[in-house]
Amino acid sequence: MELDFGPQAADFQHEVRNWLDAHLVGEFAAHRGVGSPTDAEAWEVRLAWDRELAAGGWLGIGWPTRYGGRGLGLLEEIVFNYEHARARAPYRASGNGLDLLGPMLLAMGSPEQKERFLPRILAVQDLWGQGFSEPGAGSDLASVRTRAVLDGDEWVLDGQKVWSTMAQAADWLYVLARTDPESKRHKGLSMLLVPTDQPGVDIRPIRNLAGQDEFAEVFLTGARTAADLVVGRVGQGWRTAMATLGIERGATLLPQQLTFEREADDLVAAAARQAGGLDPELRARVAQAWMSVRIMRVTNLRTVGELLSGRTPGRQASTAKLYASEAHVRLGHLAAELAGPAGQIVGDGYALDLRQRAFLLSLAETIYGGTSQIQRNLIGEQVLGLPRDPRPADPAPAA
């Protein structure tokens, strides 16, 4: 996919390409294409690459200069991410901080929090983990029970978080906790920043079905943090969480698209290589899978185009995740079928090839970030305006 962002981005696009050409060498070049937002692959190399980017001034280019950013706009962010993905540079390891906590602080943090944490994110000195979901609070995030109580000038946290991507590598966590013990659901929550290096924070990796320790459960037992490390107001944590989850992901649409396109191209190439010709049904399904990825490209370009021209993204931005995730799973199934018995063999230590890993990891896409079932509810209600599901008068009793 060759994209022309117009004359105003041309110089910047060249600058990015030149820098990548010069720096994506050696060990970094040997790890082209590794990593994704939810992938523990080649962690150390990816961290090192983040530091290379940091040294070149390429992290947080859209952040204000006073915190170490370059104050550039959405267009430059999109162009940079696109060129980075096109060059197949290793996917960043410090995404939680760069893409989630950082923007959260920029939007809702105190001046002190911004001064303290933002430069350290851009220098890849602090890695962050997200503490939102709990065993009893997945789709229904508002039912979180991790509590925080003020003890003098410190919060004391008790509870458990789960599915925290790469929390085992994190120096800090941003935690959604219930700070008003009488409160129910989305009221009385606060977003706390908690250092992990303390006895009260116990992080245990969870192995995913691809055999990777991609995420972790976090046990908070008398964990402590300073009283002023609340992002936004005490009791307003739900707003902070929703703002974080809703942070415009426009800048990452095209990199994700490039990955899908490579998989679709690989699928077509594998189909073309089928000895003895391709079964007609498989041929039709391969064409359909390729077309779905082409549709995704146009959908993403529509959204990016709208964002860049300052328009509110259209309905396709709300339906994209559901469509893409389900199409991606279907593509993975098809690629596995084409790979036949040979495709069922793995390497030592459950080492998976790119296709195998992509297939298994795609299964999470219909679950995280709002399950497909939740997506259908959201689309029905927010896009189509259909009435909400009835809720019981009282919340379900706690498990």
Added chain:
Amino acid sequence: MARHAFPGIHTDEQLELRKVVRAFLDRHSDEAEVRRLLATEDGFDRALWRRMASELGLQGLSIPEEYGGSGFGYIEAGLVFEEAGRALLCAPYFATVALAAEALLRSGDTAACKELLPGIAAGQTVATLALGRDPTTWARRRGDGWEITGTEKYVPDGHVADLVLVVCDTDADTDSDTETGPSLFAVDGVASGLTRAALPTLDQTRKQARLTFDAAPARLIGTQGGAEPVLEQTLATAAVLLAAEQVGAASKALELAVEYAGLRVQYGRPIGSFQGVKHLCADLVVELEAANSALYDALWSLDAGSEDVALCAAVARVFCTEAYTRIAGGCIQVHGGIGFTWEHPAHLYFKRAKSSEVLLGTPAHHRGRVASLLGL
């Protein structure tokens, strides 16, 4: 080669065009009018056809100005077809604009364009293209001109067309040294030797005819034996404009379904609050947005004259056809019993979806074309 970066972003002028056309069709092609016209043999209103040209220049929108049109591009054309689909416009618009006018423009026959397109643009000439490629239809030289013999079935609006374009082979005996492929001909709608019979159709909003040619006088358009690429390009464009019509209609059918789901109360609450119905509707709008993307990809590609038009057209044909068919079916489903009645408009959208599905090659056919274009 990098082409236009961001499809689907309409200019303010284009959005205004959509508003104007929608308002015009809301007024002149409401459900009562649709039902009135579909019950007639002609299936359209000549006076409205002329007003479409004189008030809005719809027939000539994308015809170049030198041939009496307004010289707009395919993006504007797509908007008009969307609105026509949405309103279930009963008029020979697709046949005249997407098939006949397009074939004339692609033929490269500037003399024919100069002579025939202005009448189309002015709303005086209804035109169509016989798509059947019946192998028994052929053309023989007669004097300076030609005459056509054979039968073409399923010709869109063939019984009311003033101008009928036909693609057929020429008699091998007449010019064996130039025989390279089929040729494009124009036949006058009231030519001697042409018998036209309207066919009763399942989708009464889109009329078809059987045309029987018995040495009917014909005029060669473009080069003899050179119609294959003309037909290919014409059908690709027509597929995209049909896709626009399908998307517009699907969008309306979905609106009807969602509105009903919000109003119809059973078990003490609107049926749209039940996940079974809500999720059905959600799946339909997901499919509609995918179809929109396929449509915009194809329209923007057509408009830019890109190399990938054939591919984009096939993709649009697959996605827009399947979306419209499923959404129209879903519309009946959501409406329950009343969706099954003649009185409710849902069946009109459903039947138009089905006729559109088979009109220019089914999704299965076009999926196969994509596979071929991918090298499979």
